[in-house]
Amino acid sequence: MIWLVGAVVFWGLAWALNVWLAGSRMGQRRAGRIAVATLFGVTILVLWEGLVRGFAVPPVILPGPSVIGPTIATSLPVLWADFVQTVVKGALTGFAIGTAAAFVTAIAIDRSPFLQRGLLPIGNFVSALPIVGLAPILVMWFGFDWQSKAAVVVVMVFFPLLVNMVAGLQATDRLSRDLMATWSASYWQGLFKLRLPAAMPFIFNGLKIAATLALIGAIVAEFFGSPIVGMGFRISTEVGRLGLDMVWATIAVAALSGSAFYGLIAWIESRVTFWHPSQRG
Amino acid sequence: MSDRAIPVLTVVAGIVALWYAASVWMNATWVFDQAERAGTVVTWAEVVPQTMAQDRPLLPPPHQVAAQLWQGITGQAVTSKRSLVYHGFVTFRGTMLGFGLGIVLGVSLAMAIVRFRVMELSVMPWAIISQTIPIVALAPMILTLSNQLGIDSREVPKAIISAYLSFFPVLVSMVTGLRSPDRIQIDLLATYGASPGQVFWKLRLPASMPYFFASLKVAVAAALIGTIVGELPTGAIEGLGARMLIGSQFGEPLIMWAALFAAAILAGLLILAVGLVERMARARMGVAP
Structure with a gap:
């Protein structure tokens, strides 16, 4: 009971503090914004712990953060091996191959308006499809190890990035292109000095979509068969053994690596497209 | 309409052609294996038709998928578990x-x-x-x-x-x-x-x-x-x-x-x-x- 009341009281206090912070001058500044968001996150953790203890929820249903934390600390080697298998070998390899392929394809069809008009609607349609459904087929082709996971990721990231990049390469206006022509710039000079930089906001938009898709693809593919290491494997076996603290530990690692990957791309974006209005705010 | 339909149809046709080529290439291994086990030699003219109609192809050609899809949609009552x-x-x-x-x-x-x-x-x-x-x-x-x-x-x-x-x-x-x-x-x-x-x-x-x-x-x-x-x-x-x-x-x-x-x-x-x-x-x- 005391846990329940404590959690609710903490919630109320944190919310009041947040309301005050958001209304005050601090809320306009970066530090204030981070403080409010962090406090909200901590509140959720405290509420979770309080509810689990207050209602005496057995750990096979929902372990509290105080159980999950030590599990993460004690099983670091296992979590690290899963991370390397799924994120580094599966997702990152696939992401690199898929984005490189989309990049090359976009530049290859850049000179043919005919191909662009044909590919763009199809690319748009395909990126709305449940491509994860290809996972069992690709696992059958490439085997159980990370190669099949990378292949799923390649297919998943290819079309969203291709569509964004083709749109981005068309984003320059007539005037700028004519200016390049008056300087007698060759096709490649025009591409590298004008159109590719102008396409960067679109490309990063596609890369951010692809980053979240990459992890989803790598984990889903592991449900269809994997060696005895990997995040998807860990989750499905530990759920079966009712080792839910380990499941939540893996979810925490997945969340952390997903956010870090996304954050890294957003950081590179802010460096590369510093000139774009959305970055200057 | 037609200035968009023609490029799209061309690309679709290209994809289907690539798909057929890929399914011949990927399914041919199985045909060659079978022939080797039976001790016979097959020519390409014999291989291609065989890659088109396997029960468990590595990559089923488009018409097989279409047939299976059609069969799955219309082959039985819509309440059937196989529909x-x-x-x-x-x-x-x-x-x-x-x-x-x-x-x-x-x-x-x-x-x-x-x-x-x-x-x-x-x-x-x-x-x-x-x-x-x-x-x-x-x-x-x-x-x-x-x-x-x-x-x-x-x-x-x-x-x-x-x-x-x-x-x-x-x-x-x-x-x-x-x-x-x-x-x-x-x-x-x-x-x-x-x-x-x-x-x-x-x-x-x-x-x-x-x-x-x-x-x-x-x-x-x-x-x-x-x-x-x-x-x-x-x-x-x-x-x-x-x-x-x-x-x-x-x-x-x-x-x-x-x-x-x-x-x-x-x-x-x-x-x-x-x-x-x-x-x-x-x-x-x-x-x-």
Whole structure:
């Protein structure tokens, strides 16, 4: 009971503090914004712990953060091996191959308006499809190890990035292109000095979509068969053994690596497209 | 129309041709293996027809997939467990449930965020972070949780996963949309003495509709993906995702491919339907098409 009341009281206090912070001058500044968001996150953790203890929820249903934390600390080697298998070998390899392929394809069809008009609607349609459904087929082709996971990721990231990049390469206006022509710039000079930089906001938009898709693809593919290491494997076996603290530990690692990957791309974006209005705010 | 149809059809024809070539190439290994075991030598003229009609091809050629799809749709009563219409309907039901939940969640969060600054500062960053978490990691978890809580239905965990994926596009667009009215329009309503509720219903909500419908197309595709992913690891026995799993476990590639294309058709129909609803809503609101 005391846990329940404590959690609710903490919630109320944190919310009041947040309301005050958001209304005050601090809320306009970066530090204030981070403080409010962090406090909200901590509140959720405290509420979770309080509810689990207050209602005496057995750990096979929902372990509290105080159980999950030590599990993460004690099983670091296992979590690290899963991370390397799924994120580094599966997702990152696939992401690199898929984005490189989309990049090359976009530049290859850049000179043919005919191909662009044909590919763009199809690319748009395909990126709305449940491509994860290809996972069992690709696992059958490439085997159980990370190669099949990378292949799923390649297919998943290819079309969203291709569509964004083709749109981005068309984003320059007539005037700028004519200016390049008056300087007698060759096709490649025009591409590298004008159109590719102008396409960067679109490309990063596609890369951010692809980053979240990459992890989803790598984990889903592991449900269809994997060696005895990997995040998807860990989750499905530990759920079966009712080792839910380990499941939540893996979810925490997945969340952390997903956010870090996304954050890294957003950081590179802010460096590369510093000139774009959305970055200057 | 024709200046778009011709390039699209050309590219589709190119893809089909590539697909045939790939299926000959990939299935030929099996034919050569069989011939070697039988001690006979086969020529390419004999190999090609054999790659077109295997029971368990590595890559089934398009016509085999089309035949399986047609058989799955029309081959039996739509209520049969072997009918793709039946499984498609199960997936469709899950998608709609998750889509509806996602819309309600996204719109209400957006309303709160636009109304209260503290909501924006505390919820928005976590909403963004929530999308970088691979939801599929949570899927088996959500199933056990709802099982332990006594919810036997497999619909609920599927709907939660699909709502989780589909609320985000709605949230982001609605926040932009509800903020899209100009200062000057809000001021005008203030001179009329409009209450905040009236400003919301008569200005903000109508102004956000184009953003809302644009996000629905993304959200419905995300909801379908969520439902199918939700059917994969949760041990579902019905639905297109479950068909893919069954095809994978029993080594029946044709079942997998047919389910995959059924899912693609379903995605196309859903996007078309959302577009239709959008057009009707725009006509009702008096916006030029």
